[in-house]
Amino acid sequence: MENSIVKSKRVKEVDINKPKLTAKEFKRQWILVAISAVYVIYGIIFYYLPLAGWIIAFQNFVFAKGIGGSKWVGIDKFKFLFSDKTFLMVIRNTFVMGVLNLFFSTIVAIAFAILLNEVRNKYFKKSIQTISYMPHFLSWIIVVAIVHDALTSTGIINDILLRLGILKAPYAFLGDPKLFWGIVTLSHLWKETGWNAIIYLAAITSIDPCLYESASIDGAGRFQKMRYVTLPGLRPTIMILLLMNMGNVLNAGFELQYLLGNGLVQNVSRTIDIYILDWALDARNMDYSLGTAAGIFKTVVSMTFIVVSNYIAKKKGDERLF
Numbered sequence: 001m002e003n004s005i006v007k008s009k010r011v012k013e014v015d016i017n018k019p020k021l022t023a024k025e026f027k028r029q030w031i032l033v034a035i036s037a038v039y040v041i042y043g044i045i046f047y048y049l050p051l052a053g054w055i056i057a058f059q060n061f062v063f064a065k066g067i068g069g070s071k072w073v074g075i076d077k078f079k080f081l082f083s084d085k086t087f088l089m090v091i092r093n094t095f096v097m098g099v100l101n102l103f104f105s106t107i108v109a110i111a112f113a114i115l116l117n118e119v120r121n122k123y124f125k126k127s128i129q130t131i132s133y134m135p136h137f138l139s140w141i142i143v144v145a146i147v148h149d150a151l152t153s154t155g156i157i158n159d160i161l162l163r164l165g166i167l168k169a170p171y172a173f174l175g176d177p178k179l180f181w182g183i184v185t186l187s188h189l190w191k192e193t194g195w196n197a198i199i200y201l202a203a204i205t206s207i208d209p210c211l212y213e214s215a216s217i218d219g220a221g222r223f224q225k226m227r228y229v230t231l232p233g234l235r236p237t238i239m240i241l242l243l244m245n246m247g248n249v250l251n252a253g254f255e256l257q258y259l260l261g262n263g264l265v266q267n268v269s270r271t272i273d274i275y276i277l278d279w280a281l282d283a284r285n286m287d288y289s290l291g292t293a294a295g296i297f298k299t300v301v302s303m304t305f306i307v308v309s310n311y312i313a314k315k316k317g318d319e320r321l322f
Contacts, residue, residue, distance in 0.1 A: 132193060
């Protein structure tokens with residue numbers, strides 16, 4: 001009896017504290033509602049309305065005739081995609097480069113944030129942090145130019161290796177298919193590690209200092225504090241970011257692969273985005289329907305990755321998106 005009374009009181013407290021959307025409340029916070037409405041309208045216009053264009057994936061779309069005058073072909077474009085060896089190859093390339101970027105960018109950003117947090121000199125710490133995230137603001141065109149100049153036969157990498165006697169002749173790094181995925185991954189790490197570490201540094205500041213004091217009393221060293229205090233404290237942030245980034249596995253990139261790619265590494269450099277460009281916008285093909293079908297495939301797979309990852313996290317009791 002007492003338990004039921006306590007539960008009813010708790011329910012009433014929750015109902016009292018729960019904010020209600022009334023006309024008075026709406027009028028009091030109309031500025032916030034107006035600002036939110038701008039973003040909602042923006043999302044509808046630029047993210048949801050364009051989805052109507054997916055209909056051309058089921059047509060033999062001709063730009064001059066438009067959607068209404070183009071012939072319906074059903075799922076013929078999707079059948080062609082999965083019978084095309086080139087498309088299967090670009091799926092492999094995109095997936096591998098996406099997984100490499102996700103894995104190493106997460107690991108390196110976490111390690112960098114933890115190590116930077118251990119720096120005691122605040123001026124040196126701020127300097128390192130500023131220098132590390134500056135490459136994020138460089139365009140991929142500039143990054144590609146730097147990478148290309150460094151890896152050419154007369155670049156600094158070949159020059160150092162030749163002077164050290166490791167190489168006897170300049171090596172064509174950008175012409176070796178075995179090295180291309182590694183070059184792409186390292187380029188992403190150089191550009192984005194500092195920026196990705198910012199959110200982990202912010203999460204570290206929210207960890208209760210008493211945990212570190214207790215660890216010190218128990219005789220824990222700095223590396224033990226990182227392992228048993230900092231890393232567990234970062235776990236919720238890591239899980240949320242991982243779940244969000246799972247949808248970007250097939251967004252392995254476009255500019256870097258397109259600009260660094262050449263005939264020698266074409267079989268490992270082409271991604272789904274480059275495939276869409278070749279079919280939809282190249283003057284030789286101009287097949288908008290096939291490009292749209294490839295884009296739909298990419299979107300559906302990305303959403304599937306997010307939903308499945310979120311379900312696994314929910315089953316294991318970790319942080320999740322929904």
